[in-house]
Amino acid sequence: MQSHALEMAHVAATARTGQGRFNLYAGIHKALRAFMADTLLAVGRADPTDATDVNQAATRVGELMDLCASHVAHENDFAHPALEARCPGICEPVAQDHEAHLRHIAHLRDAAQSLLKTETSEREPALQALYLGLALFVADNFQHMHTEETVHNSALWAAYSDAELIGIHDALLATVPPAEMMLVMRWMLPQLNAPERLGVMQGMRAGAPAPVFEGMLTGTQGLLNPRDWAKLARGLGLPPVPGLVAV
Template sequence: MQFTQQEMKQLAAASMARSREDLYAGIHKALRAVMTDCLLAVGRADPTDPQDVADAQARVCALMDLCAAHVQHENTFVHPAIEARTPGVSDAVAQEHVEHQHQIDRLRALALQLSALESGLREGALHTLYLELSLFVADNFQHMHVEETVHNRALWAAYSDDELRAIHGALVATIAPAEMMQVMRWMLPHLHAPERLAFLSGMRQGAPEPVFRAVLDGVQPHLRQPDWAKLTRGLGLPAVPGLVTGG
């Protein structure tokens, strides 16, 4: 397969962009992972099994809470930054955020009603929830693509990496610990190895040791053994807790 000159330019531009500070990359990997996992869980939930139904309900409600918080974070920090220097660029996505909030409220209500339904009605209700959740996930995947392309181009043209890091730092400072641990659980396993190491190396420098260790303990069960080995080697830690590495 041969690439045109224009396609080669696009590939080169994409490669250069990967070196820029990206406000969306990590959290969007987390959201894609948790959305997909939740959708699959609802699809396989046994309507005759109360525990399966309760698990599906809890997963959907947790996802909706995370999505609502994410919308709020972007509305509070990212969109104002875009509009301050490139007015109008975030208008379409801002309107989608309004629509997403309506969808979030509806999906949460559909999930919460499951436990109150008679057993004979649960199969239909679960299927309705599955179908509507699938559309929500599909819409969000397209939405995130626009943010990672159109919005990032605007941010990179208007802000330095130091300025973008400051915006991200201000956003992260408002995230409650429970929400942060939920994000870490879904984000860290789905970053590639260099991203994961860079993220945790930075966290190690700025976070208290017990917090850093709690994040490591939380992510380890969700990493493949080769990924865990790469991470601990990069951090200079023993792959098995308690072992002392040789000098």
């Protein structure tokens, strides 16, 4: 109990330290947590006697594993070199996590593919095994992301200015393929709080071609509840929707 109290105190201190600072991890980690949790629930409720349910569960796991593998690569290529350049040695524990995650990703990807070829009579245990393996993966990643958002963020804020952090972030984004970016936005935008969401969309409006921004705006409206959409529309200076009031 005492260790949890100390950990919560550390989290609160980190949050205060980072107040107003650029957070390299916040948005993508909210997206990953949502995608992981939703996929775990989808696999857990999949009907092993229904081929469509089984196919959808396996496909969802495959999509999640692809995004997780790409996320590991992005952090290895951008966040870790920045950290090691000014805080040598800080990345070693998390780098070991990344290696373990890639092995776990390969195992879950294989399990999902094998599920598609499993005889009907064997689907139930195979689906349960996939569910349990995915649950462990999600649990491990939640703990991993916590370390990055506390230990690594504290180091980044101490060693880099916000302008430098934004430069690292923008360089990373420039390497993300459009399909991956759309998938991330689908899981990220509904999970951000209103000020975070507005900041993302303002940045996109300033930096992306108008048709890309308009397409993302249309897609975002379909992902948000009416109150969140009204807040975003007001922040972007869009005409209000008749009869819709943001409280």
